[in-house]
Amino acid sequence: MAEKEERVKLLGFWASPFSRRVEMALKLKGVPYEYLEQDIMNKSPLLLELNPMFKKVPVLVHKGKVLPESHLILEYIDQTWKNNPILPQDPYEKAMAFLWAKFVDEQVAPTGFRSVVRAEKGIEVAIKEARELIMYLEKEVTGKDFFGGKKIGFLDMVVGSMIPFCLARGWEGMGIDMIPEEKFPELNRWIKKLNEVEIVRECIPNREKQIEHMKKAAERNKLA
Numbered sequence: 001m002a003e004k005e006e007r008v009k010l011l012g013f014w015a016s017p018f019s020r021r022v023e024m025a026l027k028l029k030g031v032p033y034e035y036l037e038q039d040i041m042n043k044s045p046l047l048l049e050l051n052p053m054f055k056k057v058p059v060l061v062h063k064g065k066v067l068p069e070s071h072l073i074l075e076y077i078d079q080t081w082k083n084n085p086i087l088p089q090d091p092y093e094k095a096m097a098f099l100w101a102k103f104v105d106e107q108v109a110p111t112g113f114r115s116v117v118r119a120e121k122g123i124e125v126a127i128k129e130a131r132e133l134i135m136y137l138e139k140e141v142t143g144k145d146f147f148g149g150k151k152i153g154f155l156d157m158v159v160g161s162m163i164p165f166c167l168a169r170g171w172e173g174m175g176i177d178m179i180p181e182e183k184f185p186e187l188n189r190w191i192k193k194l195n196e197v198e199i200v201r202e203c204i205p206n207r208e209k210q211i212e213h214m215k216k217a218a219e220r221n222k223l224a
């Protein structure tokens, strides 16, 4: 793996929003890559060797360089292959895109999934808390085709991989319509637009399979 091969390798996991968003970026840029599916419950020696600090997917390998962490990987891809830019050029807008991405992964995801599964304060309270956070995204996408503007970009990949194509399937498996059209018209419009993008469709995990996967993840989370 240490050889300075030009060809990109991606260690990922089919149901992981973090690795799916990296695939979206590679496909949008037209970068060929070798995909190495990982079992995250039984980590391979290769994953442990390449990402000893975090032991997580995704991991990108390019020309002997190894990079974990999806936000950093997306930025690396954008700076290495300049066609079809995914991050804003303006420094403030770029910083804000990273801020929103952090909000989605670190606030919306844990509140939206784990707190709903455990629902210590009751399921209605957990849903209300998650919706309050999702409402920030509803406002952010209002009046825009995509979070990134006219075209799909970094934030669309982060929000898309995490919310409609991952968490929403977990909620669906629990019988919860977390993002109803009447409360979140703009997000629903955006989700439809996202579904029309070919490279996104190519990276969306199979719905039924993911609902099952999320049910099992919810069970594990309850027991943990």
Ligand SMILES: N[C@@H](CCC(=O)N[C@@H](CS)C(=O)NCC(=O)O)C(=O)O
Pocket (backbone or CB within 6 Å): 013, 015, 016, 017, 018, 040, 055, 056, 057, 058, 068, 069, 070, 071
């Ligand atoms: N902050 C990381 C999160 C990556 C992550 O949580 N990956 C999960 C798969 S969805 C994983 O590898 N989990 C294995 C573990 O936590 O042990 C990123 O953005 O890449």
